[in-house]
Amino acid sequence: MVARYDATATERKWQERWAADRLHEVHDDDTRPKFYALTMFPYTSGDLHVGHWYAMAPSDVYARFKRMQGYNVLHPMGFDAFGLPAENAAISRGIHPYEWTMRNIDNMRRQLKSIGAVYDWSREVITCLPEYYRWTQWFFLKLYEAGLAYRAKAPVNWCSKCQTVLANEQVVGDGLCERCDTPVTKKELEQWFFRITRYAEELLDYSGVNWPDHIKTMQTNWVGRSKGAEISFKVEQEDPDQTEIRVFSTRPDTIFGVTFFVLAPEHPLVSTLTAPDRKAEVDEYIAWCRRQTEIDRVALGREKTGVSLGSHVVNPVSGKRVPIWIADYVLPSYGTGAIMGVPAHDERDLEFARKFNLPVRVVIAPEEWSGQELSQAYPGPGTMVNSGTFDGLPNQEGSEAICALLEEKGRGRRAVTYHLRDWLVSRQRYWGTPIPVVHCSRCGIVPVAEEDLPVLLPPDAEFRPTGESPLKYCQSFVDCTCPKCLGPAQRETDTMDSFVCSSWYFLRYTSPHSKDAAFDTARMKSWLPVDMYTGGAEHAVMHLLYARFFTKALRDVGLLEFGEPFTRLVNQGIIVYQSDKMSKSRGNVVAPDKYVAELGADAVRGYLMFIGPWEMGGDWNDRGIVGISRWLNRVWNLVNDDYASLAVDPEAEKELLHLLHKTIKKVTVDLEGFRFNTMLASLMEFTNHLSRVRDGGVVSGSLWREVVRHLSLLMAPSAPHLAEELWSRAGYPYSIHNQAWPAYDEQLAREEEITLAIQVNGKLRDKVLVPASISEAEAKGLAMSREKVKTYIEGKVPDRVIYVPKRIVNIVIDSM
Numbered sequence: 001m002v003a004r005y006d007a008t009a010t011e012r013k014w015q016e017r018w019a020a021d022r023l024h025e026v027h028d029d030d031t032r033p034k035f036y037a038l039t040m041f042p043y044t045s046g047d048l049h050v051g052h053w054y055a056m057a058p059s060d061v062y063a064r065f066k067r068m069q070g071y072n073v074l075h076p077m078g079f080d081a082f083g084l085p086a087e088n089a090a091i092s093r094g095i096h097p098y099e100w101t102m103r104n105i106d107n108m109r110r111q112l113k114s115i116g117a118v119y120d121w122s123r124e125v126i127t128c129l130p131e132y133y134r135w136t137q138w139f140f141l142k143l144y145e146a147g148l149a150y151r152a153k154a155p156v157n158w159c160s161k162c163q164t165v166l167a168n169e170q171v172v173g174d175g176l177c178e179r180c181d182t183p184v185t186k187k188e189l190e191q192w193f194f195r196i197t198r199y200a201e202e203l204l205d206y207s208g209v210n211w212p213d214h215i216k217t218m219q220t221n222w223v224g225r226s227k228g229a230e231i232s233f234k235v236e237q238e239d240p241d242q243t244e245i246r247v248f249s250t251r252p253d254t255i256f257g258v259t260f261f262v263l264a265p266e267h268p269l270v271s272t273l274t275a276p277d278r279k280a281e282v283d284e285y286i287a288w289c290r291r292q293t294e295i296d297r298v299a300l301g302r303e304k305t306g307v308s309l310g311s312h313v314v315n316p317v318s319g320k321r322v323p324i325w326i327a328d329y330v331l332p333s334y335g336t337g338a339i340m341g342v343p344a345h346d347e348r349d350l351e352f353a354r355k356f357n358l359p360v361r362v363v364i365a366p367e368e369w370s371g372q373e374l375s376q377a378y379p380g381p382g383t384m385v386n387s388g389t390f391d392g393l394p395n396q397e398g399s400e401a402i403c404a405l406l407e408e409k410g411r412g413r414r415a416v417t418y419h420l421r422d423w424l425v426s427r428q429r430y431w432g433t434p435i436p437v438v439h440c441s442r443c444g445i446v447p448v449a450e451e452d453l454p455v456l457l458p459p460d461a462e463f464r465p466t467g468e469s470p471l472k473y474c475q476s477f478v479d480c481t482c483p484k485c486l487g488p489a490q491r492e493t494d495t496m497d498s499f500v501c502s503s504w505y506f507l508r509y510t511s512p513h514s515k516d517a518a519f520d521t522a523r524m525k526s527w528l529p530v531d532m533y534t535g536g537a538e539h540a541v542m543h544l545l546y547a548r549f550f551t552k553a554l555r556d557v558g559l560l561e562f563g564e565p566f567t568r569l570v571n572q573g574i575i576v577y578q579s580d581k582m583s584k585s586r587g588n589v590v591a592p593d594k595y596v597a598e599l600g601a602d603a604v605r606g607y608l609m610f611i612g613p614w615e616m617g618g619d620w621n622d623r624g625i626v627g628i629s630r631w632l633n634r635v636w637n638l639v640n641d642d643y644a645s646l647a648v649d650p651e652a653e654k655e656l657l658h659l660l661h662k663t664i665k666k667v668t669v670d671l672e673g674f675r676f677n678t679m680l681a682s683l684m685e686f687t688n689h690l691s692r693v694r695d696g697g698v699v700s701g702s703l704w705r706e707v708v709r710h711l712s713l714l715m716a717p718s719a720p721h722l723a724e725e726l727w728s729r730a731g732y733p734y735s736i737h738n739q740a741w742p743a744y745d746e747q748l749a750r751e752e753e754i755t756l757a758i759q760v761n762g763k764l765r766d767k768v769l770v771p772a773s774i775s776e777a778e779a780k781g782l783a784m785s786r787e788k789v790k791t792y793i794e795g796k797v798p799d800r801v802i803y804v805p806k807r808i809v810n811i812v813i814d815s816m
């Protein structure tokens with residue numbers, strides 16, 4: 001009996017050796033084919049918890065597997081270090097965000113090293129350091145030059161707690177701040193945007209990538225393409241230069257059903273169109289609307305509010321005049337900020353019409369409709385009625401006909417709109433990348449010269465949030481010289497959304513120390529795009545969407561030659577504890593360090609893989625991890641115990657060889673498909689079989705040695721420390737992690753097959769080749785499904801089905 005496996009001492013020993021030997025350093029001039037396996041870098045919020053390990057350990061297993069398959073694998077690690085949470089945490093602790101962030105990084109780096117992953121630490125990137133954010137600023141200037149970054153006044157999402165604006169993507173659930181759950185309100189501010197909407201159509205195209213359907217669906221819904229028509233309504237007035245108001249409608253076929261017209265209270269034409277006697281009421285209503293959150297405004301079933309402006313528009317198709325109202329359920333940010341009210345066919349419009357006694361006119365008849373009032377709005381298809389010459393047309397046809405008429409009259413056109421808005425990237429906070437422009441009273445907005453980058457974040461600024469950019473109060477930062485006219489100017493004081501930093505970090509890993517460029521082009525070309533990206537699905541419409549946009553934008557400014565950054569994407573599920581999502585506020589966060597110290601990193605890695613299908617997540621359980629630790633100890637004993645060959649049995653040798661090749665195949669296929677749990681299950685089954693072989697001593701010593709050597713190799717990606725120790729003790733050359741992945745013999749891996757005879761009422765009707773391990777139920781099911789057999793059964797239900805194991809299935813039908 002060998003000594004018990006000492007996981008912690010062994011892991012420390014090998015981690016030190018691997019680091020000293022630079023085993024995981026990646027070389028750009030390596031001639032093996034490249035494989036870029038990227039896992040999302042962590043946010044520097046504090047400790048690494050089990051959720052991080054769940055994302056990272058199986059990703060490392062995959063990277064190690066590709067490495068053994070002969071690829072030059074880049075699997076880097078870094079830190080997403082700017083942004084609100086770090087800043088808020090620093091403020092609440094009374095320390096500088098830089099100090100807080102760097103302290104967290106030290107701790108997290110130590111924790112990440114304890115995973116025993118293949119990270120090449122010489123390539124680490126940290127987004128809050130000037131050597132990195134210099135290039136974030138440089139990209140900003142590139143987008144600005146290309147017209148893809150612009151400054152505009154717009155109603156924006158405002159979080160009163162975080163005291164900053166938020167991108168639409170950061171408003172979640174019921175209109176809450178993604179960071180702090182505070183209800184978001186609207187503010188009219190001048191802000192910086194990235195023109196992501198220019199890429200709306202291209203962002204819907206996933207033909208070049210292998211991504212999970214649910215992520216593609218979430219992004220597709222977020223981009224929100226809808227087809228319809230832009231229709232122009234003229235304002236009824238004496239003036240020959242009549243004002244026109246454009247609306248976008250997905251239902252031009254309902255135009256005869258328009259009984260009112262609604263503008264968003266923020267619409268620029270409101271004051272011009274307000275009749276003098278309506279002014280007081282309109283002003284009061286607008287002031288009230290400013291205090292409402294967007295999500296309340298558009299909620300279905302909420303009591304509708306609004307006021308009439310006392311003016312009218314004319315329907316461009318029917319010629320009817322309809323009153324103009326303003327109502328808060330119409331948002332300024334979507335479409336044109338105006339809608340045609342069609343209460344018979346839109347639920348919100350119907351609620352509004354009922355509240356204010358406006359007429360409801362059915363123009364699309366549901367099937368079997370006989371002219372009665374509808375109890376609720378009917379948005380479905382039907383036949384056009386009350387629609388003049390269009391009556392009787394199916395509505396889809398009518399829609400086309402009305403679009404054609406609008407285009408002919410010059411009063412509208414077929415159009416497509418998107419839910420996607422431009423990405424708001426400026427933040428009124430301290431802890432972010434300064435936006436590299438200056439404001440000059442003579443020249444306007446002037447970009448900082450490239451050679452003057454980085455614009456450094458002043459370390460001595462007062463960073464506590466005030467609702468305005470803290471940098472405004474840092475005079476030494478603000479005062480500068482205009483790069484164009486050399487007169488006095490002021491620096492922009494907003495910082496960038498930290499999602500800008502994470503939109504390009506995968507490029508930086510290819511040449512992290514490049515001083516004269518964001519990345520070395522040749523190296524970038526040799527590594528990109530990322531072959532496999534792993535991380536959380538919660539990033540679907542933020543990071544993953546932004547990174548796709550950023551890549552396309554960089555392609556269009558000539559910096560990249562591809563438009564999709566991540567060729568294949570796999571998302572892990574969520575790890576819960578006692579059926580609850582882990583969160584600091586619930587106090588149920590499982591810290592991995594304690595388990596690493598007691599049972600070793602290999603046990604934590606193994607348990608996280610075994611807990612369930614990786615893409616589904618699972619429930620952390622202390623007993624479960626102990627079970628994995630015991631199994632690793634069994635493997636330890638199995639490989640280390642002296643093996644004594646007692647009576648060699650050729651059948652047992654044949655069976656062992658078959659099981660070895662079957663296991664290699666299963667582990668290979670499962671790793672490729674991210675099925676870590678079934679991969680480990682097959683290794684456990686294999687070790688159980690090996691225990692029986694060892695106890696019986698039924699195979700030769702040389703076969704035994706060969707089989708346990710393969711077992712070590714198969715375990716190397718999952719339990720890298722244990723595997724290295726077993727390898728070393730068996731006398732093989734260092735390191736197991738430089739060995740080739742075992743190949744399997746398809747012939748040997750194949751199940752033994754037998755011929756099953758299928759009888760109907762005792763007469764042979766068919767024969768079929770099946771695996772010898774077929775179960776009774778499988779054999780019976782297979783027999784019943786054979787075409788030949790079906791012709792004899794003629795749809796009758798058999799009275800009995802008799803199974804003679806490995807030989808015959810007899811289907812008995814008495815009535816024949």
Ligand SMILES: [Zn+2]
Nearest residue numbers: 159162177180
């Ligand atoms: Zn907030």
Ligand SMILES: [Zn+2]
Nearest residue numbers: 440443482485
């Ligand atoms: Zn100037």
